[in-house]
Amino acid sequence: MTxxxxxxxxxxxxxxxxxxxxxxxxxxxAEAAExxxxxxxGPGVAGPRVAGPGGAEPADPRGRPVLPMAERERQVLDxxxxxxxxxxxxxxxxxxxxxxxxxxxxxxxxxxxFLDAFRNPQLEPLEDAAELSMAGVRTALTTDSxxxxxxxxxxxxxxxxxxxGTVNDLAVAGATPMYLSAGFILEEGFPVADLLRVTxxxxxxxxxxxxxxxxxxxxxxxxxxxxxxxxNTAGVGLIARDGQLGVARSRPGDAIIVSGPIxxxxxxxxxxxxxxxxxxxxxxxxxxLNGLTARLLDAVPETRAMRDxxxxxxATILNEIATxxxxxxxxxxxxxxxxxxxxxxxxxxxxxxxxxxxEGRLVAVVPGDSADRAVAALRADPLGAxxxxxxxxxxxxPGIVQLKTSFGGTRIVDLxxxxxxxxxx
Amino acid sequence: MRFVDEFRDADQxxxxxxxxxxxxxxxxQYKLMEVCGGxxxxxxxxxxxxxxxxxxxxxxxxxxxxxxxxxxxxDDAMHLASRDDVIMxxxxxxxxxxxxxxxxxDAKASGTDIRMVYSPLDSLKIARQNPDRxxxxxxxxxxxxxxxxxxxxxxxxxxxxxxxSVFCNHVTIIPAIKAILDSPDLRLDGFIGPGHVSTxxxxxxxxxxxxxxxxxxxxxxxxxxxxxxSIYMLMLQLSSxxxxxxxxxxxxxxxxxxxxxxxxxxxxxxxxPYFEWRGLGFISHSALRVREKYAAMxxxxxxxxxxxxxxDPKACQCGEVLKGVLKPWECKVFGTACTPETxxxxxxxxxxxxxxxxxxxxxxxxxxxxxxxxxxxxxxxxP
Numbered sequence: 115m116t117x118x119x120x121x122x123x124x125x126x127x128x129x130x131x132x133x134x135x136x137x138x139x140x141x142x143x144a145e146a147a148e149x150x151x152x153x154x155x156g157p158g159v160a161g162p163r164v165a166g167p168g169g170a171e172p173a174d175p176r177g178r179p180v181l182p183m184a185e186r187e188r189q190v191l192d193x194x195x196x197x198x199x200x201x202x203x204x205x206x207x208x209x210x211x212x213x214x215x216x217x218x219x220x221x222x223x224x225x226x227x228f229l230d231a232f233r234n235p236q237l238e239p240l241e242d243a244a245e246l247s248m249a250g251v252r253t254a255l256t257t258d259s260x261x262x263x264x265x266x267x268x269x270x271x272x273x274x275x276x277x278x279g280t281v282n283d284l285a286v287a288g289a290t291p292m293y294l295s296a297g298f299i300l301e302e303g304f305p306v307a308d309l310l311r312v313t314x315x316x317x318x319x320x321x322x323x324x325x326x327x328x329x330x331x332x333x334x335x336x337x338x339x340x341x342x343x344x345x346n347t348a349g350v351g352l353i354a355r356d357g358q359l360g361v362a363r364s365r366p367g368d369a370i371i372v373s374g375p376i377x378x379x380x381x382x383x384x385x386x387x388x389x390x391x392x393x394x395x396x397x398x399x400x401x402x403l404n405g406l407t408a409r410l411l412d413a414v415p416e417t418r419a420m421r422d423x424x425x426x427x428x429a430t431i432l433n434e435i436a437t438x439x440x441x442x443x444x445x446x447x448x449x450x451x452x453x454x455x456x457x458x459x460x461x462x463x464x465x466x467x468x469x470x471x472x473e474g475r476l477v478a479v480v481p482g483d484s485a486d487r488a489v490a491a492l493r494a495d496p497l498g499a500x501x502x503x504x505x506x507x508x509x510x511x512p513g514i515v516q517l518k519t520s521f522g523g524t525r526i527v528d529l530x531x532x533x534x535x536x537x538x539x
Numbered sequence: 540m541r542f543v544d545e546f547r548d549a550d551q552x553x554x555x556x557x558x559x560x561x562x563x564x565x566x567x568q569y570k571l572m573e574v575c576g577g578x579x580x581x582x583x584x585x586x587x588x589x590x591x592x593x594x595x596x597x598x599x600x601x602x603x604x605x606x607x608x609x610x611x612x613x614d615d616a617m618h619l620a621s622r623d624d625v626i627m628x629x630x631x632x633x634x635x636x637x638x639x640x641x642x643x644x645d646a647k648a649s650g651t652d653i654r655m656v657y658s659p660l661d662s663l664k665i666a667r668q669n670p671d672r673x674x675x676x677x678x679x680x681x682x683x684x685x686x687x688x689x690x691x692x693x694x695x696x697x698x699x700x701x702x703x704s705v706f707c708n709h710v711t712i713i714p715a716i717k718a719i720l721d722s723p724d725l726r727l728d729g730f731i732g733p734g735h736v737s738t739x740x741x742x743x744x745x746x747x748x749x750x751x752x753x754x755x756x757x758x759x760x761x762x763x764x765x766x767x768x769s770i771y772m773l774m775l776q777l778s779s780x781x782x783x784x785x786x787x788x789x790x791x792x793x794x795x796x797x798x799x800x801x802x803x804x805x806x807x808x809x810x811x812p813y814f815e816w817r818g819l820g821f822i823s824h825s826a827l828r829v830r831e832k833y834a835a836m837x838x839x840x841x842x843x844x845x846x847x848x849x850x851d852p853k854a855c856q857c858g859e860v861l862k863g864v865l866k867p868w869e870c871k872v873f874g875t876a877c878t879p880e881t882x883x884x885x886x887x888x889x890x891x892x893x894x895x896x897x898x899x900x901x902x903x904x905x906x907x908x909x910x911x912x913x914x915x916x917x918x919x920x921x922p
Contacts, residue, residue, distance in 0.1 A: 134637070134852050134883055137872075137876040137877070137881055137883065138852065138854050138872065138876050138883070140876060141854070141871075141872050141875045141876035144875060145875075186869075187866075187868055188904070190868040190869075190873065190874065191868070191902060191903075191904075193874065193875060194873075194874030194875065194898075194902065197874060197875040197878075205881060206645065206648070207645075208645070208648040208649055209648060210644045210645065210647070210648045211644065211647075211648075212644065212880075218879075218880045219880060222880070389657060389661070390657055454540050457540050457543075458540060461540075461543060464890070511903070514902075514903065516903060519547075519584075519585045519586050520544070520547050520549065521547040521548075521549055521552060521585040521586065521587070521763045521764075522549035522552050522553065522586070522589065522590070522908065523585050523586015523587055523588070523589040523590065523763070524586045524589060524903065524905070524906050525583060525584060525585070525586045525900040525901065525903070526899065526900050526901070526902050526903050528898075528899050528900075528902075531635075531879040531880045
């Protein structure tokens, strides 16, 4: 098979090669810039550093001072921190599935492509819904597309998902959801009976959430150009309260609350696809959250922010809190509610429930001394019966989410890279 | 949750931490290698290092299946996948591994038919549904995954399925451990032995490590308490001057391994004379290929692959990381040019890769539990 002949690796002109070269060039450039900064030496960069025993600086063969292990590690961490703050760029030449998975690639795409193109004060906070003021009336506007497969799953279908998801994006913006639009992209050959099932659940979900579907659109594409049925919904709501919500308002000492067990929807869908040959009694948690958010805002008007934990799961929201507030976040694994069935499925698949999507779970940030009141308010609603404080905003390293594990150790909870892939062994 | 929570009990962990700390001789440094990437993942995911004294260092070993795949083999696989008459199937882990012109994910986005499977048996389903195309399974992994590839081949053969084949990249763990033991760069005190590999090969193959190299080995399970207990067992051996092969994971690992699985591997595969490992170079008798009897299922024979060796990017230090010579963060490009979203080396791809595990979980100042502090110890400066 292999010969002694060695091709010089990346750089050979392919897509992958060119970005590796580019990444390395950027790295060299950043390192040189860093070395030039007074007092901020990267590892192995000469500068006033800790003297070794006896006052003489220990030196590596090139005469550069060798730092204690812990300090060198600290410097590398700082360097990574600076690299992470650089403006995101989409390196890929084509869209991959990672761009839609809700993790780092999605964030990069949104910031580098969409935010760049459309930048304006309403869009910039990148909240679940935009806040608009029209003729002095505060409203919220949001939109979301639904491409779930399978279309029907335990606990719901694409129809109630399409209504609840958009209702929830408005609700967590502090708005009362009012009107929805619905756009359908249907594949040639899609059974009308299925479409009726979907529209019936949309009707029921809209009734339950107290909203109306007031406008819509229909497109049909050729067989093979879509997966049965895609739905887009947009929604508007009224913001009747004073004050602002937003994860950037979070402060050290604030409590972080989830409204119930996490990961139900994502695991239900994974199992419903039937690829895993695992069966479990789990149903999607899809539900409208506007009742719950109204209760919370009534009881705790000083609430800093709310988010619904969809794609990317609770972990993604925690990272958004830490990044936007430029603060640390510390959560305790023991306090995060996860159903045993969901934990079991995640353990089997090597997936972390913190990254698994929910469709009816709220994450709220409230001032620390309002936490008990907030939890009590949420628990008064059946949808929030298992609400719990899972952690706090801290004055720890800004932008970093730390988890105290059940085992008693500490680790980072970062944004996900791409889809959660099952580990092979 | 039963059978999980028992193995993550913080009180027991603190008790073990105190026992480990008590066994540390003043001034002595202990370097223990966890061979298996699954262990590396557990260590970071649960923050296990918080329970270890400063003088006990865990060195991450080469047992990460996708990490050791050299770039040339990824290119070969990509070459196979790019044929119109081929459907490539692969484990999810492999999808992001960069070849010299991108990963499976990139190729998939450009229209190449690559499908992610959870088990090699899923490839047979795809083969049955697509009788006019050849379904090639990208077989990777140590003795842990080789039996499932073998069983899939046997099933395909029994069914008379003619359009299924395997691009075989299975590797074996013992030659890699030997390469590390023979490497002059590294002084290790003992090994945390791979648990899943040992369920297949048993504990006997490690005996030479104690006999010829005088190093203790404790085969360990994958829960954090398993690993902590194994470290304690290694420290007990070291403090009493013993070097033996011990089995902490006896609830799963039989001393003689799984003979059914070994027989299935032996029936379908044989050792290659040599194979290239990323970072470790060519190691003789370290990998498996499809036996001649099953040549009709050997993708390397059915289609020609370029088989060209591709050097890693110069700045990539995966080799040093895989051998345990460098800690992930000591690599020149770690976390800046090489990150989980834009991995240059394989160690940054798989969740079992040391770099990805450290980047995703460990990139934080450690909070050592009080039990793990050795009395009278001061900050240790690396020589």
